[in-house]
Amino acid sequence: MKSLALLSLFAVVLLATSCNDQCKETRVVRELQPFRIAVDDVRNGIRSENPRSLESPGKIYVYKNYLLVNELKKGIHIIDNSDVSNPRFVSFLKIPGNGDMAVRDDMLYADSYMDLVTLDLSNPTNPVEVGRNKDIFKSGVFDGGWWSVREHTIEDQNVSYRVETIKTNCEDTENGGGWWGGPILLFETFAAFSNKSGSSGGNGNSGTAGSMARFALHDKYLYTIDNQSLHLFDISAPQTPESTATVTLGWGIETIFPYRDKLFIGTTTGMQILDNSDPSAPKHLSTFSHARACDPVVVHENTAYVTLRTGNGCQGSENQLDVIDISSVTSPKLIKSYPMQNPYGLAVNFPNLYLCEGTYGLKGFDVSDNQKIADKQNFHLRDQDAYDVISLGNHLLLIGRDGFFQYDASNPQRPRLLSKIPVYSPIPKINDR
């Protein structure tokens, strides 16, 4: 018994010698490396290739039973999603400099750095380029890296990631500030998605995009945005989009979300509302200003949901969900702001709102009471990255850096995983949630 007592005493003394708190903060930060590519190489680079795995997925798009998943700056994966529990890769469409897409009546419209290309998607295993509108876009951003065209050369930036670890005092809850990385004037092109009212068109058989799309279809028009303008294309002749107008919106244009006869434009400094009752000539109605941040928008009835995000090249210090009363579209009013962690895309299937929190997962909220959204969090899926979400009724499609997921959300408290396509990610996986 005496030995047991001594043993206990020894154990306590031994443990007591290590009574220093051990705390460390880990950060994944983004770095940019410039490179150049010839315009001719881009324009000659489109071709259909064999299916391949996801590596750096960007935006997703739903068309009929197909999923189109953008591979940032490389092209588009075409996936047969007839069986949602077992989606099947069909082909990979190589499009240099691609980040956005829209589809109507088997015509795929996609950006290729400065050009808008049209591809016939009637044979998904072998899409064919049928048209090209040259020099539409002057500059843009992919995953925080800027590109621009100078004469016959495109100057672009590759993105890489670095993990930093520092010791902390175990208590610091100050805002992190930006001294270790410095602010970068960049926008996001990572996608996020919304409900069917997203960029679905008014005519023909169109697909579904979401809250961070930069392409949208409405009536006989394809709308595309770059950093400062809205470009309109008449696609009455589907293979040969005709550029009909350009509307200057101001600097920092990020997303376009058509809803009924309005266009909602997400910018780095606010949300613009455009009257689109005449689809050939959208007119500015109002601007809801907010702190500088990246901000996709979705809308349901008289309420707009806007996420403001910092990090990833976005300026500002706000990470929040803004709920905005748009019953008067000429004077939108903030209803309430809710702090979030790092919100990206969002989708609404009223009364459910799905909100991507980047590396912090996907959250679901009941938004039936706009004053109590934070109190009505339905779920929080922490186990995967979440950057984009499309809600097709009770069918959720979610893309993150570690996979493409599909959920049955008929139980809004507990979405049921239907399938997963893994992603090879260049981002270090450091946080096991």
Add this chain to the structure above:
Amino acid sequence: MTGKLMRALLLGLFSLASFAVKSQDYVFKPIYVNHTETGVLFGRVGPLDNNVGVANKVNFTAQTFNGILVRPRLATGITLGVDWYNAVLINPVAAGIRYDIKRRQNTSFFATGDIGYGFTWFQKDNPRYETRGGWMLNPGFGFRMGSMGSTGFTMVFFYKMQKAKVDKPITGNMIERYEERTYNRIGVRLGISF
């Protein structure tokens, strides 16, 4: 994650309780044991990377152990507590034992051990911070003054390890930011037992 941990803890406690009932059939009548104590946690942190020196930490702790005497010297049960680590309020829920190493007429020398999970049920985070708890280990030894079968006073010296994790706001060109914390503390608790 939290649900799984709760289930694991409850399963462990159920096993201990089963053991207790089995033992009591042959050895004891069920004897309820309670230790309720409050005290302080002593620790240090640093030096840090940015030339910040070592700092001392003193924090409040309280807990209650409710169990059954399953052997002449051994009690098993559940320990519920509250620990305040300046920036985090943690509620440990643990499986616990109390073992009398030495007994005299009115005093006893005993070992304690608690292992479980610290929850952050009552933690109020600043906006955009999200604190989650983690595993907790709490061995120690103590003295009890008071005759057997009556209320006694206890003094316990212990070591406590508590894990926690905090998601922090992202700024600049970060895409992820979080802090992992391991609180390593020694401490002393005073209380009563019966």
